[in-house]
Amino acid sequence: MKRVLTYVVPAAAAVIVVTIAALEGACNNVGTCPTTDITAGDKCSGDNLQCPYTLQTPSPACDGTMVEGGIATSCICTDETWVCPDPISCDTGDGGGDETATDDGAADAGDDGAGDTGADATID
Amino acid sequence: MRPNRGFQLLFAALVGVATYFLLLPEAGAVPSFSRKYQTSCQTCHTVYPALNPFGEAFRRDGYRFPSKDGSLDSDYEKAAAVELGQEQYKKLFPAAVWPDKILQAMPLSMWLNGSVAVNIPGSEAQAAAGNTFTWGGIEGEMHFFGAGAFNDNLTYMSQLTIDTEGGVDIETAYLLWNDIVGPAHLFNLWVGRLFAPQLTSYGLHSSYLGDTLMPGVSAGALYNPAATFVLGQGHNDGIELNGIAGHRFNYSLGWLASSNSSGLSMPNAEDVYAHVGFKIGGMSLDGEGAGASPKNAEKPWEETSIGLDVFGYHGITRLDNGTGATPTQQDDRFDALGGMIHAQVAGLVAVAGLQVEHHNRPYAGSPATPNPTGGVFNGVPNLASATAIVQYDELEYIIWPWFVPGVRAEYTHADVDGGPSAQLFRIIPGIALLPRPNIRVILSGDIEWARNLPPAGGWDGAGGMVAPTTAGQGLLQAEQITATVGVGF
Numbered sequence: 228m229k230r231v232l233t234y235v236v237p238a239a240a241a242v243i244v245v246t247i248a249a250l251e252g253a254c255n256n257v258g259t260c261p262t263t264d265i266t267a268g269d270k271c272s273g274d275n276l277q278c279p280y281t282l283q284t285p286s287p288a289c290d291g292t293m294v295e296g297g298i299a300t301s302c303i304c305t306d307e308t309w310v311c312p313d314p315i316s317c318d319t320g321d322g323g324g325d326e327t328a329t330d331d332g333a334a335d336a337g338d339d340g341a342g343d344t345g346a347d348a349t350i351d
Numbered sequence: 352m353r354p355n356r357g358f359q360l361l362f363a364a365l366v367g368v369a370t371y372f373l374l375l376p377e378a379g380a381v382p383s384f385s386r387k388y389q390t391s392c393q394t395c396h397t398v399y400p401a402l403n404p405f406g407e408a409f410r411r412d413g414y415r416f417p418s419k420d421g422s423l424d425s426d427y428e429k430a431a432a433v434e435l436g437q438e439q440y441k442k443l444f445p446a447a448v449w450p451d452k453i454l455q456a457m458p459l460s461m462w463l464n465g466s467v468a469v470n471i472p473g474s475e476a477q478a479a480a481g482n483t484f485t486w487g488g489i490e491g492e493m494h495f496f497g498a499g500a501f502n503d504n505l506t507y508m509s510q511l512t513i514d515t516e517g518g519v520d521i522e523t524a525y526l527l528w529n530d531i532v533g534p535a536h537l538f539n540l541w542v543g544r545l546f547a548p549q550l551t552s553y554g555l556h557s558s559y560l561g562d563t564l565m566p567g568v569s570a571g572a573l574y575n576p577a578a579t580f581v582l583g584q585g586h587n588d589g590i591e592l593n594g595i596a597g598h599r600f601n602y603s604l605g606w607l608a609s610s611n612s613s614g615l616s617m618p619n620a621e622d623v624y625a626h627v628g629f630k631i632g633g634m635s636l637d638g639e640g641a642g643a644s645p646k647n648a649e650k651p652w653e654e655t656s657i658g659l660d661v662f663g664y665h666g667i668t669r670l671d672n673g674t675g676a677t678p679t680q681q682d683d684r685f686d687a688l689g690g691m692i693h694a695q696v697a698g699l700v701a702v703a704g705l706q707v708e709h710h711n712r713p714y715a716g717s718p719a720t721p722n723p724t725g726g727v728f729n730g731v732p733n734l735a736s737a738t739a740i741v742q743y744d745e746l747e748y749i750i751w752p753w754f755v756p757g758v759r760a761e762y763t764h765a766d767v768d769g770g771p772s773a774q775l776f777r778i779i780p781g782i783a784l785l786p787r788p789n790i791r792v793i794l795s796g797d798i799e800w801a802r803n804l805p806p807a808g809g810w811d812g813a814g815g816m817v818a819p820t821t822a823g824q825g826l827l828q829a830e831q832i833t834a835t836v837g838v839g840f
């Protein structure tokens with residue numbers, strides 16, 4: 228009886244408590260994709276939830292046209308914020324976004340203006 | 352298809368292999384439990400690892416001999432032990448550490464196993480292997496077992512596996528705390544890397560013709576090759592509360608670590624399961640009470656009984672959905688329900704089981720596409736759900752304890768989002784042989800029929816190789832004849 232009281236009961240109680248506490252926190256926040264279109268930077272819920280996203284972007288040919296229908300890609304919920312790929316930037320020397328699943332959400336929102344858009348002037 | 356001469360010669364070679372083992376001198380060495388109790392493998396096994404009714408009771412009792420007339424497991428132990436503390440310390444507790452014991456000799460045993468196959472000419476098996484026969488694989492794995500008891504309530508089981516590629520895996524390592532409180536066998540707590548979650552009343556490997564009694568089908572892998580979880584296949588980290596009531600009813604409740612694809616973090620432990628079962632006739636589940644002894648002592652494997660098990664399982668698996676340049680997380684939540692009937696009349700054993708597994712997000716997505724300005728655009732995830740149904744049957748007759756012919760069948764049905772479902776049916780006829788108590792040879796065939804392929808592109812997840820090429824049209828194909836060899840000592 229002493230063995231039961233001093234060893235088994237506390238152990239059983241600990242198992243039950245840990246089980247309840249762990250089950251409360253054990254469930255993974257899988258999340259659900261929104262029914263409306265995602266907007267980059269909006270709030271989201273779900274650990275690393277990845278949802279379809281149509282990227283409206285200039286054509287890679289940079290001919291002034293847009294990719295018809297957009298590019299089918301995806302956004303990932305990172306730190307409760309939708310992180311989505313950047314459109315292709317046609318500014319010289321400045322690339323567009325190349326989001327991957329491991330991106331921490333610090334990607335540029337667009338052109339930062341670092342490149343010249345006009346021809347360089349040379350002075351003879 | 353008429354077998355060609357080469358095939359006939361190869362088949363004769365396999366028969367020769369079996370004959371060679373029959374003529375081997377007695378190995379003269381025994382595994383961990385045989386050493387502990389100084390008894391033969393046949394005390395618990397027929398063709399190992401298939402367990403006889405006493406062996407199943409021993410396993411359910413937490414690797415302890417069933418009690419007879421108030422006996423304890425230690426009453427049957429014959430191996431010398433080293434006492435870890437004096438018996439008097441029990442009276443001094445908690446001022447002293449509760450005493451225990453370990454065996455004087457390390458309770459180790461080894462099991463070597465492998466297989467060779469004749470890939471039927473013209474089959475997918477031959478196309479995949481690139482050959483009809485090779486001796487490669489005759490030695491596939493080396494297992495080290497360590498098992499025993501620290502006292503009459505606390506036992507342990509461990510298993511280290513090394514494969515031919517040099518991979519080392521701690522397959523099993525757990526403590527079994529038996530008879531915690533109340534009537535014998537009612538409350539047991541097993542903790543560690545479990546041999547298998549007890550979703551049925553029978554041992555993981557209690558099949559004569561399959562590696563495991565429950566089919567080794569990964570429902571998730573039918574939709575995504577990155578999925579690896581297989582229901583009931585064991586070697587999971589976690590904790591299980593189980594017990595036997597009234598000698599004839601048993602239950603188990605478990606909480607396990609969830610699974611993840613390579614390159615992704617492990618999710619919170621969300622895998623839980625519950626199982627109940629009962630057995631009528633034959634030896635009782637705990638080998639005690641009215642059904643403690645076999646009716647025929649000369650044929651202890653024989654009995655007349657029927658058992659029924661039902662289980663439920665909930666879990667989550669973290670998959671790489673293949674949409675990125677690096678592993679991309681997609682958490683797939685799933686639920687499974689299943690059951691099994693195990694019936695026996697004398698030496699005729701019949702098993703039938705059914706399991707339904709519903710997955711929330713098992714599909715792989717579209718692959719990433721190059722970004723002209725560098726890197727990639729991630730692909731699009733496929734968040735459709737899916738359901739797979741697996742039905743299995745096994746029928747064998749224990750003619751002699753070393754000669755057991757039988758046949759096993761497995762049927763897998765996978766529904767497909769936006770398309771026709773896919774089905775695979777496997778027939779595995781075979782003979783399980785025990786040339787010596789610790790040497791086994793299993794000769795088996797693999798005949799497969801399939802209609803359509805699952806979304807993953809192949810039937811690997813269900814152990815199948817047949818690949819029908821015409822949508823909606825079934826394909827029947829004989830794949831292999833396999834000799835599986837095992838030696839334990």
